Amino acid sequence: MQRNLRTVAMAAAVVSALALAGCASATPDTASGGCEPSDGPVDLTFTSWVPGMDQVVALWNEKNPDIQVEFQTGPNGNSGTYQNFFNQIKAGNAPDVGQVEYDALPSFRVQDGLENIAGCGDILAAGDQFVDWTWSQVTFGEDNAVYAIPQDSGPTAMYYRADLFEAAGIPVPTTWAEYADAAAKIKALGSYITNFPKTDVNWFAGMVWQNNGQWFENNGEDWTVDLTSPESLEVADYWQGLLDRGEVSTLASFSDEWNASFNTGQQWTWISAVWGASTIKSGAPDTSGKWAVAQMPQWNAGDDAAGNWGGSSSAVLKGSKHPYEAAQFALWLNTDPDALEMANELGGLYPASKDGANLPVFTAGQEFYGGQKIYDVFAEASAQVIPNFVWGPTMTQTYTDVSDGFGAALGGSGTLADALATGTEKTIAALKAQSIPVAE
Amino acid sequence: MSAPSLTRSSKAKGSQREPILSRSAAMLIMGVFTLYFLIPIWWLLVSSTKTQGQFTTTPALIFTPDAIPNFIDNISGLFAYNDGVFLKWILNSVLYAGAGALLGTVIASMCGYALAKYGFRGREAVFNLVLSGVLVPATALALPLFLIFSQVGLTNTFWAVFLPSIVSPFGVYLARIYAASSVPDELLEAARLDGSNEVRTFFTVATRLMAPALVTIFLFQFVAIWNNFFLPLIMLRDPSLFPVTLGLYSWNSAIGQNPELRSFVIIGAFVSIIPLIIAFLSLQRFWSGGLAAGSIK
Structure with a gap:
């Protein structure tokens, strides 16, 4: 999950009422019948790139002698595994269960790469166990349909250098207006409040998400693409302002220079997802104990909205011969306390399961963050993520085109808003090129 | 007669001067390319002697004491x-x-x-x-x-x-x-x-x-x-x-x-x-x- 950050994206979204079903011209069977347990022992395959997942699978195999799962791995989704999934689906030998990030689910759905597992035992009823927005992501808002089991999520909050804010007498911002004020003061002290990451378009999408904006809609038939909604433009103009005033750096997130800027106190905050905690910890070791986490700034004082950056699901891929067992395994993988604890410890996953947030590992104070129980903040943020964000069916392309535009804007040609307009045009062209119906 | 010998002698002079020029030019180009190819390997060698924390806290091309x-x-x-x-x-x-x-x-x-x-x-x-x-x-x-x-x-x-x-x-x-x-x-x-x-x-x-x-x-x-x-x-x-x-x-x-x-x-x-x-x-x-x-x- 998180990893994909850079290359592309992750993040998640939901489709609430607007079913993707529509793209259904290319996606025939939405019926959930015909999912019965198999007779006799079953062998499944499961592909994931999360470190340590092989050990979670071993735990399952120990407990379920009749359903043995073979673990397979590869690079993260956008680095090759998604393409492998599509190749395998074509060849008829896809794994029964595969890891798919929320923002990639629509592309699998429109290419008919997912099995509907709603009829597989009690899967439909399992929705209550997951954070609402993650469940909308895997159902696409369709009735009687479940295409994957939510695995992890990336609710966003604000990491900040508590010591520097206090020493400078700058109040910790709670709104975006205060954040801009703080940015100006920090600039005057010779540092930056944060960076604007031109390549992390999924991060930017998370900011739009927090502002209750949408980039995509699907009415069950046609897709609507508009990256330039008022909410989206508000976010773009806000960051354009910070960039124009030179109050944010333009370092690439996750680069060595960027890590060093945190380590030397040149950047004071990072609006990021829950998994970012380990990123800062490993990248800025000299600042241990000086960080804290707060809810991310709000557009209106008193609001309580969070965005999301990253997260993935365990999808039953098209062609599985044992969808029932595959669905049971996927459900266990993402709800069993032992499994979730191992996935967090070894793979850094923050569970999409509601109960998962109460695991002992998430209730302890974090030394690096001055002893703060930072996961309490993220649990709160997780519940505040707006549940109906929709990802498009060609996010890799959208990310690339918007990122190119952001890069140009940072280089002084055009603005972030221009980049979004261009991204809209190119995405519509890409959908048409793939014969995905687009509403004009 | 004299013309060819002139040509020959000027050629000889030229070929004496050229080697120095071309040799130093060649050395320079080779030197630049050698650096170009070796620096990443040097970086790799130095980086493999660092702890996780030292990646961002120490200079990239210099060994640390430990x-x-x-x-x-x-x-x-x-x-x-x-x-x-x-x-x-x-x-x-x-x-x-x-x-x-x-x-x-x-x-x-x-x-x-x-x-x-x-x-x-x-x-x-x-x-x-x-x-x-x-x-x-x-x-x-x-x-x-x-x-x-x-x-x-x-x-x-x-x-x-x-x-x-x-x-x-x-x-x-x-x-x-x-x-x-x-x-x-x-x-x-x-x-x-x-x-x-x-x-x-x-x-x-x-x-x-x-x-x-x-x-x-x-x-x-x-x-x-x-x-x-x-x-x-x-x-x-x-x-x-x-x-x-x-x-x-x-x-x-x-x-x-x-x-x-x-x-x-x-x-x-x-x-x-x-x-x-x-x-x-x-x-x-x-x-x-x-x-x-x-x-x-």
Whole structure:
């Protein structure tokens, strides 16, 4: 999950009422019948790139002698595994269960790469166990349909250098207006409040998400693409302002220079997802104990909205011969306390399961963050993520085109808003090129 | 008379001046390129002696005081991580590249020798067909190969990477050119008269004469298989079958979940170039000799 950050994206979204079903011209069977347990022992395959997942699978195999799962791995989704999934689906030998990030689910759905597992035992009823927005992501808002089991999520909050804010007498911002004020003061002290990451378009999408904006809609038939909604433009103009005033750096997130800027106190905050905690910890070791986490700034004082950056699901891929067992395994993988604890410890996953947030590992104070129980903040943020964000069916392309535009804007040609307009045009062209119906 | 001697003397002067100029220019260019190629390796060496925290807190190209203990820590961590899977990957790469290059060399040299020394109908057609294989990039073949191997149920097996690796159109080309020029027909005739059959003649007479070309083919093929990343990426899912390139790439793409992997990717990349360096140092004499001989003849 998180990893994909850079290359592309992750993040998640939901489709609430607007079913993707529509793209259904290319996606025939939405019926959930015909999912019965198999007779006799079953062998499944499961592909994931999360470190340590092989050990979670071993735990399952120990407990379920009749359903043995073979673990397979590869690079993260956008680095090759998604393409492998599509190749395998074509060849008829896809794994029964595969890891798919929320923002990639629509592309699998429109290419008919997912099995509907709603009829597989009690899967439909399992929705209550997951954070609402993650469940909308895997159902696409369709009735009687479940295409994957939510695995992890990336609710966003604000990491900040508590010591520097206090020493400078700058109040910790709670709104975006205060954040801009703080940015100006920090600039005057010779540092930056944060960076604007031109390549992390999924991060930017998370900011739009927090502002209750949408980039995509699907009415069950046609897709609507508009990256330039008022909410989206508000976010773009806000960051354009910070960039124009030179109050944010333009370092690439996750680069060595960027890590060093945190380590030397040149950047004071990072609006990021829950998994970012380990990123800062490993990248800025000299600042241990000086960080804290707060809810991310709000557009209106008193609001309580969070965005999301990253997260993935365990999808039953098209062609599985044992969808029932595959669905049971996927459900266990993402709800069993032992499994979730191992996935967090070894793979850094923050569970999409509601109960998962109460695991002992998430209730302890974090030394690096001055002893703060930072996961309490993220649990709160997780519940505040707006549940109906929709990802498009060609996010890799959208990310690339918007990122190119952001890069140009940072280089002084055009603005972030221009980049979004261009991204809209190119995405519509890409959908048409793939014969995905687009509403004009 | 005087005109030519003038020309000659001015030429001589020029040729005296030029060497200094061109030599220093050549040295400069070589120096720049040497730096250009060596700095990344230097960075890799220095980085593999750092702890996770030191990546961002210390200068990138300078050793830290505790470089040696860190290096030992990193190495032992690398080989211990995930039950020593890294060692498995290195051995896999050695097996794919070593056995694949050996078998590939045998096949290519037999094929090239046959094309050079036996006249048969369609010889040029066969040769041109093989030669056209040089023009098709290996990456373009990976997906079709995946679909074919899926049909016969061989994806995600050792054979999925090994079998495509033993084919070398370029090796056939080189072997034919080299056999044509370095294996005299008279010698083969003599061997036949002495009662040697064709296979024995090939292995006892022809391969010795072709040795420089064989080493060249072996090295090319070894490096090509070692560096072949796309085919294993598409074919393999089982981490115990990965070559080291794919294993490191997977780790690198999972740094987000597990930042500890960053150290391992760097030290692993450093360790993984050592077998290539060994192969080059031990075989490069043959390689340069073979290339030069082939090109002159």
